[in-house]
Amino acid sequence: xxxxxxxxxxxxxxxxxxxxxxxxxxxxxxxxxxxxxxxxxxxxxxxxxxxxxxxxxxxxxxxxxxxxxxxxxxxxxxxxxxxxxxxxxxxxxxxxxxxxxxxxxxxxxxxxxxxxxxxxxxxxxxxxxxxxxxxxxxxxxxxxxxxxxxxxxxxxxxxxxxxxxxxxxxxxxxxxxxxxxxxxxxxxxxxx
Amino acid sequence: xxxxxxxxxxxxxxxxxxxxxxxxxxxxxxxxxxxxxxxxxxxxxxxxxxxxxxxxxxxxxxxxxxxxxxxxxxxxxxxxxxxxxxxxxxxxxxxxxxxxxxxxxxxxxxxxxxxxxxxxxxxxxxxxxxxxxxxxxxxxxxxxxxxxxxxxxxx
Numbered sequence: 001x002x003x004x005x006x007x008x009x010x011x012x013x014x015x016x017x018x019x020x021x022x023x024x025x026x027x028x029x030x031x032x033x034x035x036x037x038x039x040x041x042x043x044x045x046x047x048x049x050x051x052x053x054x055x056x057x058x059x060x061x062x063x064x065x066x067x068x069x070x071x072x073x074x075x076x077x078x079x080x081x082x083x084x085x086x087x088x089x090x091x092x093x094x095x096x097x098x099x100x101x102x103x104x105x106x107x108x109x110x111x112x113x114x115x116x117x118x119x120x121x122x123x124x125x126x127x128x129x130x131x132x133x134x135x136x137x138x139x140x141x142x143x144x145x146x147x148x149x150x151x152x153x154x155x156x157x158x159x160x161x162x163x164x165x166x167x168x169x170x171x172x173x174x175x176x177x178x179x180x181x182x183x184x185x186x187x188x189x190x191x192x
Numbered sequence: 193x194x195x196x197x198x199x200x201x202x203x204x205x206x207x208x209x210x211x212x213x214x215x216x217x218x219x220x221x222x223x224x225x226x227x228x229x230x231x232x233x234x235x236x237x238x239x240x241x242x243x244x245x246x247x248x249x250x251x252x253x254x255x256x257x258x259x260x261x262x263x264x265x266x267x268x269x270x271x272x273x274x275x276x277x278x279x280x281x282x283x284x285x286x287x288x289x290x291x292x293x294x295x296x297x298x299x300x301x302x303x304x305x306x307x308x309x310x311x312x313x314x315x316x317x318x319x320x321x322x323x324x325x326x327x328x329x330x331x332x333x334x335x336x337x338x339x340x341x342x343x344x345x346x347x
Contacts, residue, residue, distance in 0.1 A: 030289075043296040050286050056278035184289030 029159060030184055034177040042173070048184050055155055084143050090117055091136055112136075128171040135161050225249030226309065226326030235318035248326045255333050277338025280331045283310070 031054065035045040090099075090112060099110035109120045117139065121130040141157035144150030161180055169176040193201075225248030232242040283305060292303040298317040303310070310330055312323040 041297040046293040048289060049291060050282060053279055053282040056282050057275045184287060187290050187293060
């Protein structure tokens with residue numbers, strides 16, 4: 001994985017780990033993580049847990065998270081304040097495609113449609129691709145107002161997110177998918 | 193029937209009722225505790241085959257008799273123990289599902305909740321491990337660990 005892909009994967013993992021606080025209403029919601037490495041010998045990982053269980057493990061996870069107000073997005077650190085400023089601009093903008101950045105072989109597109117922000121990043125001529133679907137309330141909760149990223153608030157918000165794919169990462173040799181659903185998935189058919 | 197005979201009959205009946213009640217309670221506990229199964233197969237000349245199957249009630253008794261872990265001065269350990277207790281409660285109430293399935297060249301690890309049981313299966317090319325534990329026992333252990341986390345830390 002490239003540094004960019006790794007960075008987004010870390011964000012995705014933190015997102016998953018930061019599941020909502022225990023509540024009866026999230027008992028039926030499941031968060032799924034799937035990692036597929038290419039090739040005959042590539043690892044295939046499926047993890048699915050109820051949000052309520054992840055929230056139960058939050059005290060442990062929070063103790064292991066080193067969130068000091070900065071996220072490492074590969075080549076540069078982005079402060080939470082910067083992210084809040086960017087997010088405010090995005091949130092207040094009308095629906096449409098309004099950010100396209102091309103930097104060398106990397107392209108970043110940000111658009112907003114129907115209360116969902118889409119972030120699409122491609123690198124190395126399209127061989128590496130990150131797709132994020134971020135419902136506005138979810139990001140609002142995540143960035144919060146505190147000095148650090150607000151995982152408990154994120155988790156509360158996650159309960160109300162519609163089922164579907166949240167994050168997809170495709171690179172040269174692996175694929176990562178994170179989605180939320182109302183039920184556990186059966187074992188994959190390709191599983192021996 | 194004389195008074196002495198009536199007394200003797202009452203004692204015999206009382207003992208029989210107590211014995212039947214105790215047997216019934218033991219049978220219920222035995223049944224409710226489920227069965228714990230651990231099977232290990234290691235291939236090769238020095239390989240081993242282990243298959244342990246025992247009533248869950250015995251495991252529960254062993255857990256109850258074990259001393260409480262002494263991790264009270266470590267905040268992270270206390271948080272982890274408390275979280276384990278809470279997660280075990282969630283495990284008991286969630287629907288059946290494969291929670292973790294990891295496959296990699298010749299090996300597979302699978303953690304599944306199925307019908308009130310926690311199944312852990314590890315497969316290597318020639319070796320394997322199966323662990324099958326009633327969730328009731330998992331909760332029992334988690335409750336004990338959770339109690340350890342709630343004990344005030346030593347100063």
